[in-house]
Amino acid sequence: MHLFRSHRNALLAALVAAIATAIAVPVQADPPKKGQPAEKTVIYPTGYLRSEDWLKVSTAPLARGELDRLVNGQLKKANVEPAPRTTDEQFVRRVWLDLTGRLPMPADVTEFLADKSPNKRARLIDTLLATEDFAKHWSLYWRDVITSKVADQRLNLLTRHFEKWLFEQINANRKWSAITRDLLTATGDVRYADADENGQAFFMVSRRGADAVTELAAETSRIFLGIQIQCAQCHDHPSDVWKRQQFHEFAAYFARSRERPIFEEKKLKGSRVVSLPFGEHAMPDKDNPGKKGRALQPKFIDGKGPRSKGFKGLTDLERRTALADAIVSKQNPWFAGAFVNRMWGELMGQAFYQPIDDLGPEKEAMMPEVLARVAGSFRGSDYDVKGLFRDLMTSETYQRQIRPGESPDEHLLFASRNLARLSANALWMSLVDVLGQLGQPPRGMGALGPFARFAGLEPLFKQEFGFDPSSKAEEVEGSVSQALLLMNNPTINQKIQARGSNLLARILSSYSQDDEAVRMVYLRALARRPTDRELARCREHIRTAGSRAEAFEDILWALINSTEFQTKR
Secondary structure, three states, X not given: OOOOOHHHHHHHHHHHHHHHHHHOOOOOOOOOOOXXXXXXXXXXXXXXXXXXXXXXXXXXXXXXXXXXXHHHHHHHHHOOOOOOEOOHHHHHHHHHHHHHOOOOOHHHHHHHHHOOOOOHHHHHHHHHHOOHHHHHHHHXXXXXXXXXXXXXXXXXXXXXXHHHHHHHHHHOOOOHHHHHHHHHOOOEEEEOOOXXXXXXXXXXXXXXXXXXXXXXXHHHHHHHHOOOHHHHOOOOOOOOOOOHHHHHHHHHHHOOEEEEEEEEOOEEEEXXXXXXOOOOOEEEOOOOOOOEEEEOOOOOOOOOOOOOOOHHHOOHHHHHHHHHHHHHOOOOHHHHHHHHHHHHHHHHOOOOOOOOOOOOOOOOEEOHHHHHHHHHHHHHOOOOHHHXXXXXXXXXXXXXXXXXXXXXXXXXXXXXXXXXXXXXXXXHHHHHHHHOOOOOOOOOHHHHHHXXXXXXXXXXXXXXXXXXXXXXXXXXXXXXXXXXXXXXXXXXXXXXXXXXXXXXXXXXXXXXOHHHHHHHHHHHHHOOOOOHHHHHHHHHHHHHOOOHHHHHHHHHHHHHOOOOOOEEO
């Protein structure tokens, strides 16, 4: 197979044009009435949320259609018409990728299209929520959220234990409050060796060195409260209410917790959460950073400290338990708000607060009333993760078609789904679902134990396509090196070839009619059937190519390299 055939690049260009036409959705606008301007003025429904605003809303379960009524009411005020509902083909790919990070198989698509029952979308959501693929996909997501700002890359050797622990929690449908509490109160060792596990301790050992206490405080606030309080570490927050002393009082919860490397026989074996019997956190002098002030009492962002004996008498675990209690408390609305905002952003491509992890009483939110109500329901459910997914994904708001804005950073007001790139994990699994296993680590790598996971194509691919999952969708851009890897990697191109019993070989032997074979390739790669225009392009290419096998290799190659394959829609 010639990797740089000019007609292959021409086919890619032609199919990209055809795909763009197939997925384009015109803006739905009412025709202007006589005497009225042709364009409507959009009034952005933004506002601020303070603790008392969150706590005023109902914590009852969302009623059927309530979420859509709230969003549509805001759209009406904003003079924005919502996009049409997704087709069944669009929906089935979207929900599979969002819930499992994997593509549906052709049989899944055709079975769903043939189902005429009115509740089939809700049933599919329930089915996928119950799969281990759901737990695996979202455990990898939270692993990436928590490791994205880890500076010491040696800690990556411990993430497999963390992934496994997260998978077990999500698969058991544990509440988000319980998962958070376990992460913040973990003790003990987490080791490289396969036989040793204690994955929940990863968060507590993920920060090393002199700044570990303040880094743990900043990450705890960002991940579990959605508040970037770290900006107040050296000075009062420039764009929110948080003061410098509040940051250091929050950091005081971790004053007696330390990460220590585990050495045995002069070899590094892992990390340990160490609880010191004494020691306090003091805020550095603003004018003389090397000079520390008085020890600070641990206090939550609401200004309240642990209700017990004097703070100096509290052990490390007692402090961290008090912090976990304050974070997951039903009287702390930021915990629920941060999770709902993040999940909404992942499912819609845009969040209420953007960036997704930058909430706060002085931060402006899109449709704050909608967020507060959904977060209230999430609090009322005792932080039921699958229940939240079910509420969001069964809504008509989630099931709207894509309708790109005039500029990449324009907020679509949830009138449509925003385009977003697949995570590195989801893109890798999509490739594997289409092409099969893409090679194992080289022979002999198994002897390296935990280091073996960094060998072979998969880690290279995920490093190249990886990005911080807290980034705005429009800020995650492709690169030349990513395009070259997908186009020219020998392992990927060998799997595309119609040889042996691989995908194309099976399709070509099972479908003698070219049109049927093209439809099957499209179903496998894009989870949809080709449009008439795309089918015509493929027929022409098959007619002019050197052989049938070569033509279909080019078609599959073009689909895998298309933007549609690499994005959530």
